[in-house]
Amino acid sequence: MDFSIIAEYLPRYFDATLLTLRIAFFGTVYALILGLVCSLVQYLRVPVARQIVNAYVELSRNTPLLVQLFFIYFGLPKLGIVWSSENCAIIGLTFLGGSYMAEAFRSGFESVEKIQMESARSLGMKTSTAIRYVLLPQALAVALPGITANIVFLIKETSVVSIIALPDLMFVTKDIIGTDYNTWIALGMLVVFYLIILLPISLIAGKVERRMRHV
Template identity: 35%
Template sequence: MLDISILIDYQDVYWKGFFITLKASVFALILSFILGVIIAVFRISTVKSLRWFGTAYVEYIRNIPLLILVFVFYNGLPSIGVNLDSFMAGGLGLGIYTSAFIAEAIRAGIQSVPKGHVEAARSSGLTYLQTMRFVVLPQAIKIVLPPLGNQFINLVKNSSIFGVIAGGDLMYQADIINSETFQTVSVYLFVALFYLLLTIPLSLFVNYLERRLARAY
């Protein structure tokens, strides 16, 4: 039975976790997008060493659990004298993990841009980086916007990993509430509702952008 009194009595705790989750998601989203674009460009670079690095990065990061990556930053780095708080450790882990998936999506978009566009840009005097920045990447991102949106939504949901390292997010606050009330079903169902407050508007925004870009084309 859903106990609405838990939401009423602990609304401040829920909202505290909500805003920390939002802050962490925005930080990791920006980081993952920037890294994803860079790695995607490396993946299709004509420079063999960059291409090798991009491939190794994607294959390694995609095939290890997110939890291990977060633990590396939170528990591993202090052993070499680098101490990160839970927010930074979780944000870096989540951002780097998601960047590997974003890189693959953007790489697919880059490869779907007609070669004639690239050749025209290079023949007009643009450098390789300028061609990527002004010609290829804008088209590629438009093409892969739906999978990018899915990755951003997954990032928000994966931010629950912060609860494992006492990051103060929704899951962490829910664990505190559950330890005081022992109303497990109600506590975590309300957490799910708060996650929906983040993911549904993001999904609607991505759909809006997709329709708008389609009309622009």
């Protein structure tokens, strides 16, 4: 293996990793917020909004991220809505991830006995306070494995954003293969950099999950 070639490619992979992390971070954070809101709408059975959320979840989960990115990046400009490639990628990940996070939160909420929320409200707690101190802590312990799996899933899905001209890890790898024909080196570096991103997340999430289950 020619280490001089690896050293030559490292700066490009570092830049691509930072871009991938930035997209994954914002996409995941917004997906968590969207998923939590959607799951609360479903749990509280909010009229009209519940039907909208159900339609969104079905649409998001049953269309590929690639199609969603094409619609956001190529379709919306026809309507006068133009975003940068990076913003399109974040919006696409948020749209896809929100539905998966909603399902993870929903499973957590359903694991909490409804009598606990009813008891909290009967003691004079506001619904928002009962959700914060009674529902969420217990639901998160159950939902965390699903949330962790979704985070890893969304990071992996960033490999699709290269289709809208973003120089992420996959884009750089394909570019090196196409121009320099160093296929094995490029693919090996791609695997290594994804492992550097994903392994710490999986290990940290596993520790957090075990602690929450013993609380």
